[in-house]
Amino acid sequence: MKLDAIDVRILEILQQDAEQQVTQVAEQVGLSTTPCWRRIQRLKEAGVITRQVALVDARKVNVGVTVFVSVRTSVHTEAWFDTFKATVQAIPEVVEFYRMSGDVDYLLRVVVPDIAAYDKVYKRLIAGTQLHDVSSSFAMEELKLTTALPLGYVG
Structure with missing residues (x-):
């Protein structure tokens, strides 16, 4: 899967806080909610995002x-x-x-x-x-x- 600059930015954001709502991520990358959601789903389906977990102290x-x-x-x-x-x-x-x-x-x-x-x-x-x-x-x-x-x- 070829990643573009928006995909990379989405990954940077989600690596810092995966609990953010899609609308918040979309605002930060300059997309509307639906295209941002689609990109996140594509990243999951391609195995780039492997899972979302809680980090424990x-x-x-x-x-x-x-x-x-x-x-x-x-x-x-x-x-x-x-x-x-x-x-x-x-x-x-x-x-x-x-x-x-x-x-x-x-x-x-x-x-x-x-x-x-x-x-x-x-x-x-x-x-x-x-x-x-x-x-x-x-x-x-x-x-x-x-x-x-x-x-x-x-x-």
Whole structure:
């Protein structure tokens, strides 16, 4: 799907506040309500907008500790990967999970209330699969957190 400047502006607006009424978005992009609504629907149908969610303050729901977990393995079979992936996906405290290039095979972002809670996550992680090395780094301070993607590359 080819995005034009109005589509990009709609995406910028919705990434900041998806609760805005279509009339409000339309005003900001210089369209009437119906064409703006159609564009938003087209963006959803094309999979550009994948979902709309509520962002929750981690501290207010007692998961204010962020842990970055680097995992290395010496096993690279499909069966091992399927087991590892299922293990990680079954742990709700793991909020991001990536396969990496370089020295680390996988990177996880885990949110928990404290170190004791992380220890329980760690034990579930290592019980589920054979791992070569697991390294955990606790974030001391959150300096930037956004869900908004940069849209300057569209085109």
